[in-house]
Amino acid sequence: MMRKSWYRRLLFSYFPIFMLTVSILIFLSFLIVNEISRNETGKANRITTGFVLDSVEKSLTKVEMDVLSEAETNKSYSSFLNGQAQSGSTMLYGLVGSLRALKDNHELVHSVYIYRTKDHTVLTRSGLQDASTFGDYPYIEQALRSEDRQWSPVREWTEPGTHTSERVISMHKRLPLPFGGQGLLVINIGVYPLQQMIGQMTNPTVSYLVINDASGQTIYPAASGTKDAVKAEDGQQLTHLMSPRLGWSFESGIRAGQLFEWVSVISYVWIVVGLAVVILAVIYIIYVTRRNYRPIQLMMQRIQQLPSRPGEENNKDELWMIDHALQSLIRQTIDYEQQEHANILIRRRQLFLDLMEGTGTETVELRLNDLSPFADGGKRGVTLVYAVMVVELHDLDLPQTADGSRRLEDHGGEDQRLSLSLLGVVQELAATYGWQGWAEWMSRKRISILLRKEVDDGEGLLGVKLQEMAQTGCEWLHGHLGVQLTIGIGGQIHELAHVQDSYRSAISALRYRLTLGVRDIVTSEQVPQADDIPLYSYLPLISETIRSFRLASHDWRVQLEGLFGAMETDKLKDGDILTVMQWLQELLEREMREMKDVSGALDRYFNGPEAERWKSEVESASSLAVMHTLMLEHMTTVYRTYVAASETKSYRAMVSEMKQYIEEHYTNPDLSLNHLSERFDVSPKYASHLFKTEFDMKFVDFLTRLRMNHAQQMLCNTTETVQHIATQVGYANSITFGRVFKRVVGVTPGDYRKLRLKPEDSLTGGAL
Structure with a gap:
């Protein structure tokens, strides 16, 4: 009796996949729940911390604005700073009342006092006293040296007349506002009421909040600890915010042990979903196993109908029997193929090489009929035309045999598939145009194709169809396989004995690809017949x-x-x-x-x-x-x-030559940028650029200054007329010369001569 062990093996073979599926579902469920809870918790914590930050900033800003508004609108502050309000005066009592009102109206304010620079006195809500005996005088000295108008770090404040100290943060403003130098207004905010205000906005049983000032001192929670205060080490930090105005850092998070209490509800849903998936998977596995086993059962029935050999056991399971039958079938198939196709590829390739080289022509017909390289076998009684097409591939690197040739059976992986694709495409393309194709690798990057066709068109039309086929092949291979190639087309022949002539003409055509190629296709008719040019x-x-x-x-x-x-x-x-x-x-x-x-x-x-x-x-x-x-x-x-x-190497020398040429020919009225460009073989624009770069002035200004300097010397040292001097310095008439001279020097040529001829004149040798 045959044991159905295959059925059990097939059934249990699904269990690794089943277990993997269940594990992934469980992992994903917890991962998703954890991520959702973390994101939502972090978002809520960030909103709460931002609310606390905004509230603290707004409270401190309101205190600051109220105090500064009182200091700006109350004239008693200015009178005190000017020294008008002395001890015992009514104005001083009113000012003390104002300070007390500021303290009473704001729960956060610890104290407010004014320091007067004029006599180094301090006015508090308790009265006037000397600054040297005032308990907070060190802070006053620091404030006078500091330009920082932000809230200070937490510091200790000692109440005058007592030995107890309290933690405060302070801000100072110079009086009179905004940047006066007559005194200081100091605002002290108590840390304790600030902590009480922050405590009312947080729930320490769920989350924690730690606030540090710019120096790292803790503002909240209190340094001594409170009943419900939670420190950073008691939970996981989720939010870190900075207050640009205060310079404080706000760090908050969820208290340990409270983060995932509500996750259990969602976890139950995922567990139900997971159980449903597992049940469905079990049902599906059983169904698939039974369905997959039916072909095996039919196969075993057929195997059992075969006559058994002596010594074979019939109680083996299905797997062994199928394996044994397949091994016998494969062995017989391999033996048969080895007998029939032992050397067919080598023999076919050798026949192809003999045709291309023109050797062994006496047995070509017999070997061709035996190997049948063409798809339709050998044709008899039909006039055939043959042509050889040589394809040269570029940017292709495939392995080659020891003798430099190619064999499809030696290729592996991607190289073998590409090689087979190339040969297959070539043969199918030839069949599309009515040709029978036989392609073989000839060298590392070259394929030769022997084409055969019944003579039903003129030879000229056949040549055109060959070019069309080659062009289609180029475009298809480049578009689908990314292969760049050049094709040489040999002449058409009617006998296999002359195939070598078509092959040689195709090879010759490839040598003229650069000059004769039309879309990378060269035919033998295009090859020049004249002798080579030296x-x-x-x-x-x-x-x-x-x-x-x-x-x-x-x-x-x-x-x-x-x-x-x-x-x-x-x-x-x-x-x-x-x-x-x-x-x-x-x-x-x-x-x-x-x-x-x-x-x-x-x-x-x-x-x-x-x-x-x-x-x-x-x-x-x-x-x-x-x-x-x-x-x-x-x-x-x-x-x-x-x-x-x-x-770059020669422009300085050119500029020097230009300058010398101008100094020698400045009397020429036609001297211009165009004249220089013709003289020195440069463009006018480039000549102007050289002057601007070298002398930091335009060419026209350079020439005008040169002419005016010579004109001034001639006006001072000669008695020549203005007209004569104008022509001597390059101007065609005295009118233009006089207008330019006055614009540059400031006076007319005649006035300049008169001024320069007076020895007692202070302008001689001056600006003129």
């Missing part, structure tokens, strides 16, 4: 381009464009183009290094990561136009740095 013929073009670059002539861009145009016209091979680019880069680097003054500024363009990136981008360019753009962008960047460095 590369040394491009050296003059390269030398002329670098020479213009070094001379800072804008013609180098035109010459660079001509260089690329010549390579495109001559249809150079890709390798030859890269060689020309290497010559161009090396010559540019050598020329720039010879420029000692600017070589340091240009070093990063020829050494380091930026130089390597530039060379890599040029070498991996997809077309000649892209290569031209990359070279132009990089050389433009180098050119701008080169010109900027050159101008």
